[in-house]
Amino acid sequence: MKQLLILSGKGGTGKTTIASAFIKLAQAKAYADCDVDAPNLHLVMHPFPQEKASDYHGLDKAVINAEACTNCGICLDACRFHAIEKHETSHTVDPIACEGCTLCAYLCPQQAITMEKAKAGELKLFSNGDEHFSTATLLMGSGTTGMLVTKVKEQLKQVSDATEFAIIDGSPGIGCPVIASLTGVDLALIVAEPSVSGISDMKRIIETSAKLGVTIAVCVNKSDTNDELSSRIETFCWKEGIFFAGRIPFDPMAVRAVNEGKSVIEYSCDSGTAVRQVYDKTLQMLKETIRR
Template identity: 30%
Template sequence: MRVAIASGKGGTGKTFLAVNLALKAAETQTTLLMDLDVEEPNGGIFIQGDDAEIHKVTRAIPSWDPGACNLCGKCISWCKFNALIKLGEMILVMPPLCHSCYACSELCPMQALPMEQQSLGEIRHLKLGKLDFTESKLDVGLEQSSPLIERTLELADELFADKELQILDSPPGTACAMVSAVKTVDYVILISEPTPFGIFDLNLAVETVRQLGLPFSVVINRDGIGNNDIYDYLEKEGIPLLAKIPNQRKIAEMYSRGEIIYQQVPEVDEALEQILSKLRSLS
């Protein structure tokens, strides 16, 4: 079964929950943890090993062949992302805007826009006992994270389909990157905190996940700060509260040192146990 840990808001504890949940699950079952926050993955701070396997990932971008082009300009009108610009007798390709859809390349009557592979990023894969961990990292300067997320999920289908539990550490927010990751899962855990910001962004995530038609529940992190409004919100919306993680300074301190928390804080271990037993009941 594949589960996404997501949140509307950044910094609510996605990686904290994903890493600790994956390590605990891997005590008893084969588990895959995928860090899909490709712009700034940090699961690797907590899960370390020396013999990582690196998969290079590329994407296809059109390149203009001036010898073949008759400057008809049709490609310009087809591109929905304005990634092609006609400048006098030149066609310019703007790689940051290209979505690798192949339309210009396939439809060009002169075959003047052959697709070429360009580096997109890399996927690091590490195996530690029952845990397989992948961390996907977008090349610096690239703007679109969805293609790398999709490639990572394809790799997971090829290599890790047999893992009993697959946990996705989703990118933050509710935009394309988050949707690319979350749309492939069986179940979504949204993590938020009991603050006005927390409710606002949780609500965006709830609306997104509902639109994707996926079953989900909510984990509240840093319980004890802010107020009770988020619990009223969950009740009013009929959203199951899966677990609560208390606000404790020592958790933040341990986390900032890159430590694994659940073996040291019983309340966290208990919350993870609740989450795992829910996931077992679903699979």
């Protein structure tokens, strides 16, 4: 299964809007939302008749046995995350603050502290015949986002390995979930924004992708909000030998589409036409990448 990943160096560039349009245009049978901190691809995808949910466990959390605890305070002094609280007769652990380092359990002279599994999120798999949508939601305060993203991709591959290719909506930024999203993909389309911060963040995600050996393409969304900076992005791509997939203009119809829970290509509008052109160029780039 070949993987097309859609990324952005920052939030708000329209990455998910473009990802949903690509899924509709490709009539994709396999796709995923790897923005596990704030997934929203499901808002523009049709309801699925089948849904499978499972708990995701990240790092184990410390739990103190109140009966065995002697209130010596060794764990309290040693915890650099300030996750342990002292009470009259024993100590307790704040599961949100606990990072699962196991130091308190190692130091406890009474062996009153154990490391136990804790729910850190929820994996979801939506299915409709041979069409599958994998996603997840990380619980507030939980970590190991990269591990959860890997689970999302593994879950999709297990049920869709025979599918020709999958479209993956990644996370903004360059952190752990983005790196996990990039692993094993065939092409990453970076959605850039024509702003000073947008260009800076675009360059960071390009550097990150390049270090992982992933082939890169770039498109500019809301391009006519700043023609000068859009041209600067396009020139940068040509100079760096990065495939430029095109420009998508700002379009109020895109806002309407999102508000109505639809894809922009379901309307006759300038942005929809431009997205189709970007899709065609990106798909051609993906085919050339696979042939190499």
